Amino acid sequence: MQLGATAMYVTRPNDHLERQPISESGAASRMRHLHRLQPGKHLFHEGQDARNIYEVVSGVLRLTRVLEDGRRQVIAFGYPGDVVGFPSDGRYHTDCDVLRAAAVVVHNRSALESNKGDAALRTRLLQAALREISAMQDHFLMLGRKSASERVASFLCILSERVGTDLGQFTQFDLPMSRSDIADFLGLTTETVCRTFTQLRKSNVIALDRVHTVIVLKPRDLLAVAEGDI
Amino acid sequence: MQLGATAMYVTRPNDHLERQPISESGAASRMRHLHRLQPGKHLFHEGQDARNIYEVVSGVLRLTRVLEDGRRQVIAFGYPGDVVGFPSDGRYHTDCDVLRAAAVVVHNRSALESNKGDAALRTRLLQAALREISAMQDHFLMLGRKSASERVASFLCILSERVGTDLGQFTQFDLPMSRSDIADFLGLTTETVCRTFTQLRKSNVIALDRVHTVIVLKPRDLLAVAEGDI
DNA sequence: CGCGTCTTTGAGAAACATCAACAGCGGTGG
DNA sequence: CCACCGCTGTTGATGTTTCTCAAAGACGCG
Numbered sequence: 001m002q003l004g005a006t007a008m009y010v011t012r013p014n015d016h017l018e019r020q021p022i023s024e025s026g027a028a029s030r031m032r033h034l035h036r037l038q039p040g041k042h043l044f045h046e047g048q049d050a051r052n053i054y055e056v057v058s059g060v061l062r063l064t065r066v067l068e069d070g071r072r073q074v075i076a077f078g079y080p081g082d083v084v085g086f087p088s089d090g091r092y093h094t095d096c097d098v099l100r101a102a103a104v105v106v107h108n109r110s111a112l113e114s115n116k117g118d119a120a121l122r123t124r125l126l127q128a129a130l131r132e133i134s135a136m137q138d139h140f141l142m143l144g145r146k147s148a149s150e151r152v153a154s155f156l157c158i159l160s161e162r163v164g165t166d167l168g169q170f171t172q173f174d175l176p177m178s179r180s181d182i183a184d185f186l187g188l189t190t191e192t193v194c195r196t197f198t199q200l201r202k203s204n205v206i207a208l209d210r211v212h213t214v215i216v217l218k219p220r221d222l223l224a225v226a227e228g229d230i
Numbered sequence: 231m232q233l234g235a236t237a238m239y240v241t242r243p244n245d246h247l248e249r250q251p252i253s254e255s256g257a258a259s260r261m262r263h264l265h266r267l268q269p270g271k272h273l274f275h276e277g278q279d280a281r282n283i284y285e286v287v288s289g290v291l292r293l294t295r296v297l298e299d300g301r302r303q304v305i306a307f308g309y310p311g312d313v314v315g316f317p318s319d320g321r322y323h324t325d326c327d328v329l330r331a332a333a334v335v336v337h338n339r340s341a342l343e344s345n346k347g348d349a350a351l352r353t354r355l356l357q358a359a360l361r362e363i364s365a366m367q368d369h370f371l372m373l374g375r376k377s378a379s380e381r382v383a384s385f386l387c388i389l390s391e392r393v394g395t396d397l398g399q400f401t402q403f404d405l406p407m408s409r410s411d412i413a414d415f416l417g418l419t420t421e422t423v424c425r426t427f428t429q430l431r432k433s434n435v436i437a438l439d440r441v442h443t444v445i446v447l448k449p450r451d452l453l454a455v456a457e458g459d460i
Numbered sequence: 461c462g463c464g465t466c467t468t469t470g471a472g473a474a475a476c477a478t479c480a481a482c483a484g485c486g487g488t489g490g
Numbered sequence: 491c492c493a494c495c496g497c498t499g500t501t502g503a504t505g506t507t508t509c510t511c512a513a514a515g516a517c518g519c520g
Contacts, residue, residue, distance in 0.1 A: 065367060065368075065370070065371055067371060067375065068457065069458060071371070071375040072375070073370050073374045073375050075367050075370055086363050086364075087360060088361050088363065088364030088365075089361065089364075093364040093367055093368075094367060112356070113353070113356065113357075115345070115352070115353070119345045123343070126342070126343065126356065126359075127343075129356075129360065129363065130316055130317060130318045130359065131318050131319065132363055133316050133323075133359065133362055133366070134316075134318030134319075134323040135318075136363070136366045136367075137295060137305050137323055137324060137366075138295075138323075139370070140303050140305055140369070140370075140373065141295055141297060141301070141303045143370060143373035143374045144303045144373045144416070144417030145297065145301045145302070145303050145417065146301075147475080147476095148475075178499085179498075179499060179500090180498085180499095184374070186374070187373060187374030188476080188477090189476075189477055190498090190499075190500095191476090191477075191478080191499095191500080191501085192475090192476060192477075194499065194500055194501080195476095195500085197499095197500090198500075210485095211484085211485085211498085211499070227298065228297075377507080377508095378507075378508070408466070408467090409466075409467060409468090410466085418508080418509090419509060419510080420466090420467080421467095421469085421508090421509075421510085422507090422508060422509075424468055424469080425468085425469080425508095427467095427468090428468075428469085440517085441466085441467070441516080441517075
C-alpha cells in the first residue's frame, strides 16, 4: 500500500495534489446548484433514472448496494472532494444517503455525458470518474486479499490521512459511520470490526474517545498493521 | 443477482443490449489502430505513463495488481467488447497481459480525455468507463459478501452468459485462465476454487472437459448456487 | 518418454462468523 | 431529575468456512 501515492478507496481516490475540493466559498458562485442535505436524507436509490451527478462539498455520504437476501455492501463513503452518482446506462447503481449534514453541488448528468457545455467541468467530472476506477481497484485488494486487521487499519489510515486533524504528536478524526457500516464496507462483521478496534486500542496504536472519535497514537504502527508487517 | 439486467463483473459490464463489440471486419476500417497480441505479451504495467486505451476485439486479456508482499488480485479479464487501460492521473494502475491471442483497437488517451476529436468515440469510451464503475460495484458484493461457492458459481454464470456457445440443452465455454487466476479474481485460493469445481461437478451442475472447458448442465441450479439459494 | 507445471485431493490449523449476553449511551417520559 | 427503554457497541463461547501445508495425479511440451 502506498498511501498518498496510489490512492486507497475510502470512497474516491485521495491524490490530494490532484483533487481540488471545492470550498464552500468557491462554490458560492454556483450557489444555485448548491444543495444542503440533512442526515438520513436519500440522494438517490439503486435503479433510479440518474438525473444528476453530485460533488460533495461538506459532510459525509454513504453509498450502498444490497443483495436480494439482505446482505449489504457499503460501496463508498462520500467525503468532501468526492463525486458520487455516476450513471451507468442512465441509472444509478447504488443507494446514496447522508451520514453527516452535507452540502453538494448538483450537476446535470449531461455535464459529463454531453459534448456541449462547460468543457472544464466535464473534464473535472471525467477525471473524478477515472480516479474512481483506480481507487476501486485498490479496494479490490482490500476485499480480496487483506486480513481483517489489515482492512481496519488501512481504513483508519486513509481516514486519518484524509480528514484527520493534527493534534501535534497525534492525529484525531471522527467516524460518522456505525461499526456495521465499516463492517459492510470492509466485508467483515460488526463483531470482527469491534474486536479489531479493541486490539488496536489495547496495543496503544489508537485510542477511542466516545466510540466515534479515533485518535491515532502510533501512525507508523497503524501503517504497519495495514500493510501486514505485523 | 440479476444476470443480464444488472451486470456482474467478469471484467466490464455485460449489458449486451448496450455494449457494441466491434467485429473484426468492422474494425478493419480502423486497421492502422488494430494490434494483434500473442499470449504472454504485456500491454502495460502498473505505474507506467498511460498513453493508450484499448478496446478488445478478440482474445482475452488479464488485468492484475500486486501487493508488496506478493499477494495478487486479478482486477478483471478483458473480453471482446471490453475497454481496458483507463488512466488515472495519467498512469495505468494495473498490469495487463494477454491470456489468449488478442486483437485490440488502440486509442490515444486523448480520445477520451481531450474535448477535441471524434465525439462519438469519446462518448463510447466514456460510457465504457461508467459501465466499468457500475460493474466494479457489483464485484464488491462478490468479494465482500459472497461465499466461495457463490463466487465461483457467479463467475461461471457470467462467462456462460457472455462467451458460452449454445449446445442445445447445454452451454459450453472455455476458461482461458488458470485456477489461480480465478482464485485471485474471486479472492479465494486455488484449492478452494478446485474444491468448488469438484462440488459442482459431483452434483452434476457442470461438467469439465480437459480442465479448461466447462459445460453447464443445469443452468438453473448454477444460478441458484450463485444466488445463495442452495 | 520424462519432466515441469497445473490441478486435484486430503488433513489439520487459523481466521472469521455466528449466537448470545452484557454494557454504554442518549433520549423520553413519568 | 431520575428511571426506563432501545439502540449501538463490546465481549465471550462456539461453529463453520476457508486457508495452509502436503502429496499425488493429470496434462502439455520438449
